[in-house]
Amino acid sequence: MAKNTYNNQPGKSPAGLPPGETWGEWFDRHARTFFIAPAVVLILIFAIFPTFYSIVFALSRVKFTPNGLQFRFVWFQNFQKQFTGAEQVHFLGKLDGMGAFGWIFFLATTALAIWWFARSFGRTSWVGLVGRFISMAGFIGVSLLLSATLLSGSSWGTLLTTLFYVVIGCLLQFVIGTGLAFLCSQPISGKNFFRVVFFIPLMITPLGVGYAFKMILDVTKGPFQPFLEWVGLGSWAWSADVWAARWFVVGGDSWQWIPFIFIVMLAALENVPKDHVEAAQVDGASSVQIFREIIWPQVVPVAATVILIRMIEAFKIVDLPNIMTGGGPGIATESISLQSMFLWRANDYGQSAAVAYLLLLLTVVLCASFFNYVVLRQLRKVHA
Amino acid sequence: MKKLLVGALAATTALCGSVGLASAGEYDGVTINILTRPGPVIAGRIKDRGAEFEKATGAKIVVNEVPFAEIFQKIQTDWTTGTNSIDVGVFAAGWGVELDAAGLLEDMDPYIAKDTKLDPADIAPYFREFGQKIGGKTKMLMLDGDFQMVYYRTDILAKNNLQPPKTWEDYVAVAAAINGQDMNGDGQADYGSCIFKKRNAQSYFAIQTVAASFVQTKGTAQGFHFDNATMNPIVNNEAWKKAFELYKETGKYGPPEELNHDIGDTRAVVKAGRCGLTIDWGDPGPLQIEADAGAIKGKLYALAAVGTKEVLDRATGKLVPVSAETAPYAIDGVNYAPFAAFGGWAGAINAKADAKKKQASYDFLSYMNQAAQSNVDVTLGWTGYNAYRLSQLTNLEPWEKAGFPKELAENYLGAINGALNNPNMASDFKIPGAQSYSGIVLDRELARYLAGEITVDEALKNIEDGWNEITDDFGRDNQIAAQGLALGASQ
Numbered sequence: 001m002a003k004n005t006y007n008n009q010p011g012k013s014p015a016g017l018p019p020g021e022t023w024g025e026w027f028d029r030h031a032r033t034f035f036i037a038p039a040v041v042l043i044l045i046f047a048i049f050p051t052f053y054s055i056v057f058a059l060s061r062v063k064f065t066p067n068g069l070q071f072r073f074v075w076f077q078n079f080q081k082q083f084t085g086a087e088q089v090h091f092l093g094k095l096d097g098m099g100a101f102g103w104i105f106f107l108a109t110t111a112l113a114i115w116w117f118a119r120s121f122g123r124t125s126w127v128g129l130v131g132r133f134i135s136m137a138g139f140i141g142v143s144l145l146l147s148a149t150l151l152s153g154s155s156w157g158t159l160l161t162t163l164f165y166v167v168i169g170c171l172l173q174f175v176i177g178t179g180l181a182f183l184c185s186q187p188i189s190g191k192n193f194f195r196v197v198f199f200i201p202l203m204i205t206p207l208g209v210g211y212a213f214k215m216i217l218d219v220t221k222g223p224f225q226p227f228l229e230w231v232g233l234g235s236w237a238w239s240a241d242v243w244a245a246r247w248f249v250v251g252g253d254s255w256q257w258i259p260f261i262f263i264v265m266l267a268a269l270e271n272v273p274k275d276h277v278e279a280a281q282v283d284g285a286s287s288v289q290i291f292r293e294i295i296w297p298q299v300v301p302v303a304a305t306v307i308l309i310r311m312i313e314a315f316k317i318v319d320l321p322n323i324m325t326g327g328g329p330g331i332a333t334e335s336i337s338l339q340s341m342f343l344w345r346a347n348d349y350g351q352s353a354a355v356a357y358l359l360l361l362l363t364v365v366l367c368a369s370f371f372n373y374v375v376l377r378q379l380r381k382v383h384a
Numbered sequence: 385m386k387k388l389l390v391g392a393l394a395a396t397t398a399l400c401g402s403v404g405l406a407s408a409g410e411y412d413g414v415t416i417n418i419l420t421r422p423g424p425v426i427a428g429r430i431k432d433r434g435a436e437f438e439k440a441t442g443a444k445i446v447v448n449e450v451p452f453a454e455i456f457q458k459i460q461t462d463w464t465t466g467t468n469s470i471d472v473g474v475f476a477a478g479w480g481v482e483l484d485a486a487g488l489l490e491d492m493d494p495y496i497a498k499d500t501k502l503d504p505a506d507i508a509p510y511f512r513e514f515g516q517k518i519g520g521k522t523k524m525l526m527l528d529g530d531f532q533m534v535y536y537r538t539d540i541l542a543k544n545n546l547q548p549p550k551t552w553e554d555y556v557a558v559a560a561a562i563n564g565q566d567m568n569g570d571g572q573a574d575y576g577s578c579i580f581k582k583r584n585a586q587s588y589f590a591i592q593t594v595a596a597s598f599v600q601t602k603g604t605a606q607g608f609h610f611d612n613a614t615m616n617p618i619v620n621n622e623a624w625k626k627a628f629e630l631y632k633e634t635g636k637y638g639p640p641e642e643l644n645h646d647i648g649d650t651r652a653v654v655k656a657g658r659c660g661l662t663i664d665w666g667d668p669g670p671l672q673i674e675a676d677a678g679a680i681k682g683k684l685y686a687l688a689a690v691g692t693k694e695v696l697d698r699a700t701g702k703l704v705p706v707s708a709e710t711a712p713y714a715i716d717g718v719n720y721a722p723f724a725a726f727g728g729w730a731g732a733i734n735a736k737a738d739a740k741k742k743q744a745s746y747d748f749l750s751y752m753n754q755a756a757q758s759n760v761d762v763t764l765g766w767t768g769y770n771a772y773r774l775s776q777l778t779n780l781e782p783w784e785k786a787g788f789p790k791e792l793a794e795n796y797l798g799a800i801n802g803a804l805n806n807p808n809m810a811s812d813f814k815i816p817g818a819q820s821y822s823g824i825v826l827d828r829e830l831a832r833y834l835a836g837e838i839t840v841d842e843a844l845k846n847i848e849d850g851w852n853e854i855t856d857d858f859g860r861d862n863q864i865a866a867q868g869l870a871l872g873a874s875q
Contacts (some may be wrong), residue, residue: 328644328831330583331832342584
């Protein structure tokens with residue numbers, strides 16, 4: 001007689017298993033673990049381990065010897081160099097003292113930040129207070145840098161250049177991307193064609209975008225050369241002008257990433273219930289009122305989220321400034337990622353890792369602040 | 385047609401040269417991985433010669449190309465971490481010291497002793513003793529000889545009744561005088577001076593070409609970067625300041641995008657006939673006889689060096705007039721210090737490669753270095769190889785065969801010989817950290833000064849601090865010893 005494998009009667013379990021349980025049942029019960037385990041192991045090996053191992057690099061001076069890499073533990077010297085050592089001007093900028101305008105701006109923004117923090121007492125948990133304190137300290141730090149460099153007539157370093165790419169770039173991309181999405185969500189002819197066209201730049205590698213922009217913007221052989229000559233700018237070179245170079249890098253980055261904002265915002269706009277809009281129209285609301293009161297509140301959680309994602313990505317900008325300007329003129333277009341890459345290329349692994357950690361810290365503080373104070377607030381409003 | 389003839393000549397010479405190689409099929413199944421810079425320059429000729437070598441010996445030559453700024457890092461990482469995917473590195477001769485200090489370079493002397501085709505005596509003494517050797521042992525074989533020279537357009541200067549510049553002040557004056565003139569007949573205003581000034585490219589070599597004659601006065605062994613006894617940088621002084629200021633001033637008479645031009649961009653503008661003056665290695669000599677350089681063919685003459693009438697007093701950090709005491713090698717009151725920038729492309733063998741690969745690698749490098757091959761390669765502008773053998777520097781015939789007008793060939797070889805034979809020739813960095821001293825610190829601070837981000841005084845102070853930091857990282861005493869060895873070996 002064949003053994004009944006579907007017998008539900010309790011029997012003797014194999015060794016090591018709970019009473020009444022077969023191996024098959026045990027595997028079923030732990031299926032989730034087994035399915036997730038390979039991914040967890042891979043992440044541990046390829047993401048978590050290198051992250052922690054790079055701390056060893058960040059705290060060491062690394063030398064090449066016949067027997068491989070030799071580590072000399074230097075504590076936080078690689079970090080200290082960026083703030084008070086030889087790399088200070090590179091990372092933070094030229095801190096030659098503050099002008100009157102710098103002081104006014106710094107004191108005003110600091111007072112604002114302290115007031116914002118003070119009013120949090122009693123409104124949030126102690127964990128929230130710690131988070132807000134970190135946000136406030138970060139904000140005051142950036143304000144101090146801005147006041148001592150840009151607002152006092154000195155050049156700034158890679159930290160503020162990176163923030164320039166992140167803040168200005170994301171703002172520009174969000175405004176244009178959302179505008180285009182709004183246009184394409186309207187009943188206009190050929191909108192499907194425009195949807196495809198607007199999406200194309202996202203599919204091009206950043207390296208390709210960098211080279212394309214470099215060639216297009218070449219002032220001696222590029223397609224705009226006759227126009228520049230005609231308007232009397234024949235001897236002007238954007239790549240030799242600090243601010244023009246930064247804006248052109250932001251331009252190239254925006255050209256590539258506006259489609260990302262566009263496609264996400266288009267999906268959000270098309271999900272706004274039509275009956276809400278039609279009801280408002282019947283009530284006589286103007287287009288501006290409909291957008292402000294009906295559409296915007298429904299898409300703002302998506303907008304906040306897409307900005308957050310874009311910001312995280314923007315902190316890592318490296319290809320465009322590397323290809324278009326090589327970080328120049330001077331270090332005007334050099335981002336923190338590019339600084340880290342140049343250090344790595346010079347085999348200065350310790351400093352390269354330290355700079356990368358500083359970028360990680362900056363990204364975490366800014367993005368976590370944005371998530372807590374903007375994204376979560378919008379999501380709470382929706383769920384309220 | 386000329387290219388075809390040159391190609392046929394090259395192939396014929398190659399076949400002749402291959403007679404002296406290891407016997408056919410000896411290296412069947414052996415693959416030699418070579419790492420060097422990308423593009424036809426340098427890498428292109430290695431591939432061509434590699435195909436010939438494979439045909440003759442069976443060894444397969446694979447050329448791996450990486451961006452210029454990553455060559456050293458890739459080789460150092462590959463060879464120190466035990467990856468050893470690269471058998472031969474082709475890089476700046478000056479970079480070899482740091483690799484050798486870590487025991488990574490194969491000693492080639494035993495191979496040379498058995499090599500009947502190399503003829504080391506024909507390699508110019510500077511390249512043989514300074515470029516190829518570290519601590520008295522041959523650790524590299526030259527494929528190229530490098531000096532930075534100043535080039536001028538004979539037709540443009542003659543048209544303006546101007547003499548070629550003798551000093552850097554003259555250089556700026558000539559550039560100012562001819563700037564804005566149409567130099568290639570296209571009706572457009574062209575440039576008085578073109579120099580590659582892009583960051584992370586080759587600008588840090590050009591500034592040293594300008595600075596060398598202000599700083600070095602008492603022969604090659606004196607050097608112009610450090611006080612050799614203490615390794616304290618001699619960069620924060622009036623001499624380097626003057627060099628920085630003059631270098632920046634040349635930009636007023638250059639292409640508007642000069643700050644974003646690397647050597648390729650600059651050569652393109654020079655070949656198009658749009659520059660009156662330029663600083664470059666030996667390449668523009670043969671490049672001007674290529675088909676696409678019609679605007680400058682036979683018109684771009686070379687100067688071994690441009691000098692100065694004031695030099696550095698190392699005790700005070702001030703500039704003082706040239707005299708028999710302050711600059712004993714000066715000629716007619718002008719101190720010259722031709723700069724052996726980069727040191728030339730050289731091939732080095734991974735000491736950890738297996739014995740057969742090492743022998744095959746050496747045979748290939750020797751094949752490229754031998755006169756039969758290199759005497760052709762150096763006459764072709766696109767290869768990136770410049771003369772380094774005496775037979776290349778004294779015999780006009782290969783140059784005329786390659787298409788050089790006789791006068792141009794005489795001028796070109798005369799300039800290189802003038803640089804090579806100058807007792808005050810300035811050496812590039814040849815100590816551990818060479819790439820960091822120049823390619824990182826000097827390059828970055830120079831770029832920031834050129835962009836107007838910092839003043840010249842700030843730039844020089846930052847360089848001084850940065851160089852001291854690197855010296856301390858490698859150990860000051862070790863660096864003092866390495867510097868003594870590097871500059872002493874060249875005497």
